[in-house]
Amino acid sequence: MRITSALAAAAIVALTAACGSGGGGGSSSSAPGEPVKINFLSLAWQKESVAANKQLVDEWNKANPNIQVTYVQGSWDNVNDQLVTQFAGGTAPDVIHNDSPALSGFATDGYLLDLKDKVPAELKSDIPQAAWDTVTFGDGKGGQGVYGVPFLQESQVIIANKKLLDASKVRIPTPDNPWTWDEFSEAAKKMTEGDSFGVAWPMKSPVNKTLNLALNFGGTFFQTGADGKTTVKVGPEEREVLQRIHDQLYKDKSADTDALGMGTADPLPAFFKGKFALLPAGVFLRQQVAEQAPDGFEWVTLPGPKGTTAQQGAVSQTLSIAQDSKHPDEAMKFIAFFLNGPNQAKLAKGDWLLPTSQSAAADPAMTTEENGWDVATASAKNLVVAPFLKVNGFDEWKSKVATPVLQEFYANKITIEEAAKRLVDEGNKVLERYQR
Secondary structure, eight states: OOOOOOGGSSSOOOOOIIIIIITTTTTOOTTTSSSSSEEEEOOOOOOHHHHHHOOOOHHHHHHTTTTEEEEEEETTTTTTHHHHHHHHHHHSEEEEEEEEEHHHHHHHHHOOOTTTTTTTTTHHHHHHHHHHHEEEEESSSEEEEEOOEEEEEEOOOOOOOOEHHHTTOOOOTTBOOOOOOHHHHHHHHTTTTTTEEOOOOSSSHHHHHHHHHHHTOOOOOOEEEETEEEEOOOOOOHHHHHHHHHHHTTSSOBGGGGGGGTTTTHHHHHHTTTTTEEEETTTTTTHHHHHOOOOTTOOOEOOBBBBSSEEEEEEEEEEBBBOOOOOOHHHHHHHHHSSSSSHHHHHHHHTTTEEOOOHHSSSSHHOSSGGGGHHHHHHGEEEEEOOGGGGGHHHHIIIIIHHHHHHHHTTTTSSSSHHHHHHHHHOOOOOOHTTO
16 A cells, blocks of 8 residues: 555665564564564654654563563665565564465465454454454365454545635535435536546556446456456446546546646646646655645545445555464563554544544544545545455556556547456456466
8 A cells, every 4th residue: 555656765675684684573582581572664754644653662662671672674675675685584573564365375375374363352453344354365275364453544535626616606515425426427527617627637657546436336357256466457336437537638628637647746836836736645645745835735535436326446565474483472461552443543643544433433533624534534444455455466466457457548549448458368368377
């Protein structure tokens, strides 16, 4: 989640170096009478988030002299490659921060501990089942296991220029009554005037945004047959969002085509100048808007549009325990503290994301109107496990097939029929290799 170019600015401390100095859970053990030592790999990268992580580790260490946690800084840029090496060498950290799509392969290979019987009841009941579904995978033996505790999620919202929104006199959507896609399109048309557009769709990385929003109309993009094989599906449900975005770009001409090749945050300078009124984006972008907006610029957060449902696909940030950890019970005690309601609220605030904890979501810091936290937090109720994240081979399909095809479609270089055919035909060739 959010593995963007901004992550290159994160502090990167090589995990292998940390493990070489006793940083690996698989190789550390405590002598009698000494405190248990646990290594916690964190991928926090924003200044506020790193500070919140370190503060919680310090609080734990002061309160638990017999279980001491060492904070190890990692990076989203290379974490999974690092972990492959560490798991193979028995030097993985005890507690591992990652995101839910990465857990499936590590779980199948036996590198992560199944937590389904280890999560304390209070923590388990505080997190909705939809979030637990994002970390539930086959255990490689015909059963299902829980391979992480989900704690932060991202939803898609619309960030709006308040002055242009108010001037258009359109209905202001609320979490309980969001715009339909038809209303969203009409609003964008009303806000298109002269050199200004109603909406910008930055589609440099179009796959996750498209597939997550496709769930508005029940589009899943994959189906599993009676033979257990997964194939790509691009039917009417999957085409809805593709066609609606395309119509905004070329039929209504209410979307700024100049934004298509941009990354998520790239349109902000033009947004601040009034080049367009609406910017669909992940909730985390609110931080950069709040920090970079010029004096006097007013903006609001609106809920994402609704199709037949308001559902969106969810990816969770997670904490897992290495299978080889010598101190799994102590590691779980630390996780239960780290991810309790008040602490999840701190972590979500630091990362500008959504806590999975229901008690954290009720925290006043998560429900204030300031910087759109009320709308952002309310959007969590629409998150469901993204079906495509459980597809073996999805990452290759995404990078080699879906990204170039969707870029060409949104650039109006191919028709929706051509896009659908290529997504299916080329995609099934990729998936076939993972199902032999």
